[in-house]
Amino acid sequence: MNKPAIVKPCNEKTFQQGNVYCRYDSDDVSVFAPEMLNGDYWQAKNAIVGSAQGRGTTWFIATENAAGILQNWVLRHYYRGGLIGKVVNDHYIYTGIEKTRSAREFDLLKTMRALDLPAPKPIAFRVSKHGLFYRADLLSSRIQNATDLVGILSKQEIDEQLWQKIGQVIKTFHQQGIYHHDLNAHNILIDDKDKVWLIDFDQGEQRNNQIKWPEKNMARLLRSFRKESHKITDFQWREKNWQALLNGYQS
Incomplete structure (x- = not known):
């Protein structure tokens, strides 16, 4: 790293x-x-x-x-x-x-x-x-003209390119050793120019190694999408969207 x-x-x-x-x-x-x-x-x-x-x-x-x-x-x-x-x-x-x-x-x-x-x-x-x-x-x-991902997906779908961009942005944090203690769909913002932001780094830290924790970070994020999809009627998230996000993360 x-x-x-x-x-x-x-x-x-x-x-x-x-x-x-x-x-x-x-x-x-x-x-x-x-x-x-x-x-x-x-x-x-x-x-x-x-x-x-x-x-x-x-x-x-x-x-x-x-x-x-x-x-x-x-x-x-x-x-x-x-x-x-x-x-x-x-x-x-x-x-x-x-x-x-x-x-x-x-x-x-x-x-x-x-x-x-x-x-x-x-x-x-x-x-x-x-x-x-x-x-x-x-x-x-405050990130201007931005909405959290849960708020967006409660109203509309986002395209595959944006899902990939989300994965790419998370990767840039992980490459710098940035551990997000509570990486979930609420803590991902997208502004009016489709720029992706991460917020709420309470208990986060910069780590010197990348053994296991990035994988656990991503697993936590996946659980949050699945949780919101059960809570919110017509939540615009499907498992295929997760694969698009992973494609961006792994690119």
């Missing part, structure tokens, strides 16, 4: 106050406040332009920078899944800033952008410590 990327330097700055630690890209955020990692902050500014529901609410934000340029961002709070999530909800054991969920995803997004991979740009993250635990938030760029 290719060697791990050397991340290009950016104008990254740190904010720390009490039990709150943040990092942000000052090219995108000229005046930073930790409250920018709260949904309430943007609601008060009437900057919320949409939302999506998963384990929690993901907020879509439209705001102007100091130069009057419109910025479109996504704000996500980290929630636990599974049975443990019903007990501790959004608290994680703290073992150092660099091991927190938000710091790891921020750094991975930074690495992928340096590799010119089609993934969101990291804007800022926050970690709030509470004794032995922490809570986390991430602000990243």
Whole structure:
């Protein structure tokens, strides 16, 4: 595989106050406040332009920078899944800033952008410590004029060429050792120019080997297509589409 990327330097700055630690890209955020990692902050500014529901609410934000340029961002709070999530909800054991969920995803997004991979740009993250635990938030760029693959297939088919392109894009991530912990049909976006993007890299990482995990990544994606096809009436996916995707991945 290719060697791990050397991340290009950016104008990254740190904010720390009490039990709150943040990092942000000052090219995108000229005046930073930790409250920018709260949904309430943007609601008060009437900057919320949409939302999506998963384990929690993901907020879509439209705001102007100091130069009057419109910025479109996504704000996500980290929630636990599974049975443990019903007990501790959004608290994680703290073992150092660099091991927190938000710091790891921020750094991975930074690495992928340096590799010119089609993934969101990291804007800022926050970690709030509470004794032995922490809570986390991430602000990243929003992919413009894009729809997730489940949303598209709920309404229409896509052609074989686009299925192949999806496979080719996933391959480019795997060739760079990018492991996506939750590769599923919701985390694949297609924009209005048919460009394919991957999002939501929580618990992802760049790995030095490609033994077994790419195969497991692809098996997880196949399970997600089959799951959605049973959940959604007239979901426009067939097994032959998976073969087209594989043809692109293997090309």
